[in-house]
Amino acid sequence: MVGNPQSMFEYPLKRLASLRAVAKHGLDAYCLAPQQRLWVALLLILLLKSKPTESHRYIVGDNEGWTYGVSGWQNGKVFYHNNVLVFNYEAGIHNVVRVNRQEYETCQPKPSSKTYNSGHDEFKLKRGMNYFICGVHGHCQLAGMKISINAH
Numbered sequence: 290m291v292g293n294p295q296s297m298f299e300y301p302l303k304r305l306a307s308l309r310a311v312a313k314h315g316l317d318a319y320c321l322a323p324q325q326r327l328w329v330a331l332l333l334i335l336l337l338k339s340k341p342t343e344s345h346r347y348i349v350g351d352n353e354g355w356t357y358g359v360s361g362w363q364n365g366k367v368f369y370h371n372n373v374l375v376f377n378y379e380a381g382i383h384n385v386v387r388v389n390r391q392e393y394e395t396c397q398p399k400p401s402s403k404t405y406n407s408g409h410d411e412f413k414l415k416r417g418m419n420y421f422i423c424g425v426h427g428h429c430q431l432a433g434m435k436i437s438i439n440a441h
């Protein structure tokens with residue numbers, strides 16, 4: 290049985306009144322104590338912070354840095370375009386070349402590709418596939434110094 294006409298209209302009217310109260314008094318209408326409101330704010334901040342943002346920086350290879358066998362470090366990580374990759378390595382031992390897919394697969398950078406060798410090089414990820422290899426002979430081919438990263 291549906292209730293009498295009065296109760297049928299009671300709920301929408303109450304709802305409207307509470308919406309009006311929210312519009313008028315904001316969170317006060319939800320009777321949140323200042324302390325509760327603080328928790329809500331903290332929760333929101335945590336939610337926003339936990340998502341990798343544009344400014345997120347990744348140290349390639351973590352503590353080991355950009356070195357032999359680094360390939361695979363990227364697995365399981367989520368990258369977004371404009372994230373920054375930081376390549377830390379010993380200058381003179383390794384270098385970094387940003388390459389295309391073919392160069393990546395063959396470990397043969399084009400002569401025109403720029404080689405970075407400062408020991409601390411940073412690159413912004415582009416949307417889609419990004420490829421980096423070490424241009425020192427044999428390091429890409431034989432020692433796994435290559436990474437490919439798909440950035441959202």
Ligand SMILES: [Cu+2]
Nearest residue numbers: 383423425428
């Ligand atoms: Cu190398």
